[in-house]
Amino acid sequence: MHYQRLHIRVPVTAEVTLSIGNEVRIAARAINISAGGLCISAPSHLLDEQEYHVGILTREKGKITFSGFPVYQTASSVGIKITSIDRDNLRTIYELVEGFQLTEEFIKHIDEHDILKDWLVDEAGNDLSVTFETDSKKNE
Numbered sequence: 001m002h003y004q005r006l007h008i009r010v011p012v013t014a015e016v017t018l019s020i021g022n023e024v025r026i027a028a029r030a031i032n033i034s035a036g037g038l039c040i041s042a043p044s045h046l047l048d049e050q051e052y053h054v055g056i057l058t059r060e061k062g063k064i065t066f067s068g069f070p071v072y073q074t075a076s077s078v079g080i081k082i083t084s085i086d087r088d089n090l091r092t093i094y095e096l097v098e099g100f101q102l103t104e105e106f107i108k109h110i111d112e113h114d115i116l117k118d119w120l121v122d123e124a125g126n127d128l129s130v131t132f133e134t135d136s137k138k139n140e
Helices: 087-101 106-115
Strands: 015-022 023-035 037-041 054-059 060-075 077-084
Touching: 015 037, 023 054, 023 087, 037 060, 087 106
Parallel strands: none
Antiparallel strands: 015 023, 015 054, 023 037, 037 077, 054 060, 060 077
16 A cells, blocks of 8 residues: 555744754754654764654744654655654644645645645545545435
8 A cells, every 4th residue: 555644744944853862863954844743854874763852943833842753764854753742732733734725835835746645545544535426316
């Protein structure tokens, strides 16, 4: 099965730190964000497969914090899945996503990244069958 995301990702401009305890391990830039996680620019070395404390400093909403672990790493980016987040920080992420959805850039983003396919899944990530056809017997 092709993996699809439950939450829509939108671009975000922010500085990101990944910490373990009080020690900052990685400083990076955010690429995109969703209610499920964050994508950052690739650091100069591989991340350990462990949980990090993530701090995101955005211009629009200030600081967002959560715990998460890397789920993939490529030459250009690292995906971090949220494992623990409080209600206020999650609400802030939703506000960032919703704010972007109200812009004209959002229409371009849908087309460029083909994100409609990411919306048509259930909570387990399984494809949903969607049709705009009507059952002619019901309409008679």
